[in-house]
Amino acid sequence: MELLKKYIHMNQWKNKASTQLTLDDDFIVPDTMDDVDRVLLDAGEIQIESARAQGEKVNVRGKLDFRILYRKADGGLQTLAGSIPFEESVNVPGLEERDYTETAWELDDLSVGMINSRKLSVKALVTLTVQTETLRDVEAAVDIEGAGSEDGAELELQKQKVEAAAIAVRRKDTYRVKELISLSGNKPDMEHILWSEIRLRAESARPLDGKLVMEGELMVFVIYTGEGEDGPVQYLEESVPFSGELELPEALEEMIPQISMKLVHKELEAKPDYDGEMRELELDAVVELNIKLYEEEEVEILSDLYSTNREVTMETEEACFDKILAKNACKCKIVEKIQLDNGERILQICHSEGNVKIDETEIKEDALHIEGVLEVQLLYMTSDDNEPIRSRTEMIPFHYMADAKGLTENSIYQLNPSIDQLTAVMMGGDVVEVKAVVNLDLLVLQPVCHQVISSAATQPMDVQKLQKLPGIVGYVVQPGDSLWKIAKKFHTTVDNIMETNGLTSDKIQPGDKLLLVKEIAQG
Template identity: 35%
Template sequence: MEILKKRIRTNQFKGRAFTQVTLDDDFNVPDVRPDIDKIIEENGDIKITEVRVMEGKVSICGKLEFAVLYISGYDSRPIHHMDGCIDFEEVVNMDNVAEGDDVKVSWDMEDLRTSLINSRKLSVRSIIALTLNASCIVEIEAALNVEGGKDVCSRTRRVDTSQIHIQKKDTFRIKDEITVPANKPNIMEILWNDAAVDNLDIRLMDDKISLRGELGIFVMYSSEEEKNPLQFFNTTSPFSGNLECHGAKEEMIGHITARIIHTEIEVRRDSDMEARNVGIEVVLELEMAVYEDETTELLSDVYALDKKLVPVYRPAVFDNILMKNQSDMRLHQRIKIKNDQAKILQICQAGGHVKVDRTQINESGILVEGVVYVQILYVAADDRMPVNALKGMVPFSCQIEIPEMDNTCTYEISPVLEQVSSNMLDSEEIEIKMMLVLSAIVFKRMKVDIIEDIKEEACDQHQAENIPGIIGYIVRPGDELWTLAKKFNTTMEDIMSTNNLEQEQLSPKQKLVITIHG
């Protein structure tokens, strides 16, 4: 007798952890930069450089990269910038993790504040929230059927599994060169810039992943013009391309997230040696998990008519994809300047980032609540401070529809902000509009007892001799044809043939004649 087995490769969720990290440091203004009179705007980005998984804990290394736009009253060109970074290392306890597990780290910047210590020294303080999701790939060997036994009866059950085929990270580089608009002067120095991915479309194809989207570029710079040295422009740069993903198929399910991990925007000279071109290089990091839904018939029970077979069971857990879904939500908010702020002449740039505060499973799916922090840079009606920044918060509450979801499910939510636009209502108020895209992948945990071995044991010959060759039986509630055939050492086919049954379903109090095999 031979047991036919199959290896099922599945991804198992092992746990989630949260921690807060406070970063605080002081920075001197570089010697090549003038004194700081007033800070206009600051922004920051977290770069996770290393995630090291150990027994029961995870070490996370990273850095906060920040930039500051400021006014200097001690220079003929008042707008300047400086940047820097703060390194950090955090160890988070996670009881269930072990070396070799996959731990995804996401972050929210809950606070970033810069303040002047003096005109040559800056204090930077930030609070970041780290979320860790741990999982591991498990290969489960399960019995499918048995071969080689003439009098062996077997039963199978259908098990739906989401088998993981690919799990990896990769990078996608976007390179372009744009030209300063014809009505703008040459660039002397880039003061502030930003790059954001919009309308990103990621699709699985055979042996590759297709990416298509737009890169939104903002550049503020100082020019050589005496009367109007401060200039800016916004533009978009479409991109498309493929990443190799060997083994992927178009019909598989891909859970792929992308984020910018590097941005480089530099001045380049054109063919006339004038500083009118801007070189752009953006690196996207993609975390890829590719699954395939598969239905497998696993062996659930076995017995023999001529010997005693004892199946050896062990519990197995499958985390199967219940659903992938996303919810799109349009947000808008009016934001007014503070009483002490200069009035608005023109909007330069608007942007924001999403912070998810709370998620809750309900009968319809997942309720997601949070806030979008927005920043608007504008040209101000104040010669002493020609640029200023307006900040605001846009709260949101969004329902992601996931039928059949319950509290045993695990899930990942990826928020993306798209189509951010702003409109100047008057010199004191701006309306900002945006699209919030919340994507969710939900896994439902299924526990199955699988057969990993079948043992043969000696039959009780005395007991076998005392069993009559034929009996009458009245069906009880819960009886199945399989259990009766196994109990009385016969086959389902024999019972159906003897009693002229056309279907396997039995009814309580139904009378059966059962012939027992010796």
């Protein structure tokens, strides 16, 4: 007999491996730039240039791009930028050539110190994380082709419904955002951009039939010098919302998304307006989407079979299916008051930015307990003309319990944190109130394993074995019994047992009494 089999495409999360590396280098201030009196701001970002699998290792090449805003020895501000290249191998046990690898980074610490007015020391602690996944096909028999048509075998089939989260779409794509930002009327023309930051916030994406729709906002912050000799230091903060669509023919609205978005390119350039005045900023950004869409399928698999006129031999094996246990888009609200002990009077908060770091996750009580910190950097204007801008970084701890009923140690989960909202407001004196909403996008898969039939064959019936079975027998139902098990054991069918005993349901209880009649089908 030939089994009809169904193949279900599964995305298997295999392993996650991390390593830390320290970057340390000294930088000489170029001759074209002024002496450094004091470092006011610093920022860094890792650029992954390549990540290649080599055996059970992933070789990662990249660089740390850093920027420094400093006060010049004779007053005024200037910006210095540089990079530190690196190459690091991350050990990933069990890595195979066919596996997918995703490399992420986290800048745990960045410090810039002055060796002297012409030489700076840049140190950074970086965590590289490699997530490995693979596509696998799980096969299961769902029926018998032409059952009984070849050898006259009368087959009894037992089927079982199984829920499976099949991977329907897996791909990467990009979306470009271009926008012109104009200065408000109360701002002077731009002479020179000293500092700029572009951050992705409140991003989301979901499937519709044949496409993917996305939205979010780009938070743009610029420090610049106003036009004219000894132009004042100015700042601009602007939110640029965006929304768009990507064609995705395989997508269906009911699919369950696991989509991460990140900025892979960002550029900001001062441009003249129609009057030739430097009052516009051209924003050019590219958002990369890592798209995985799951489709929940209910598959009826063949779990057992026997014949009333043939001997059936079969082989079974274990097949594991991933079931979607939970898909939660959680929002964690954070409110914290920060005391800024500063020698000079704080005029106003001009910018705040944040970064979410997950320190620990623990599975208990049908929930994922999440411990993390929101790293907040505040930029503020002071009354000190020599040092008009200062910064302060604070770590705000948070705890959240994400519901996931049925979550166990065997569950596989993926957690994507991001910032939805962040504000910082002066409350009076030197107290700043920080309010934030952290998105915690959680997908939980539960592996469920079943015995499935891998092969089956029929042979002529063993007449002597059949004759030893009684023709009619009374039977008391035992714990763990089902009509299927009883019918198979006593060479009859479920339908015959129900008809003989006047049953209207196949539900039975221990202690029930049944009359069983042996059945021998012709063929």
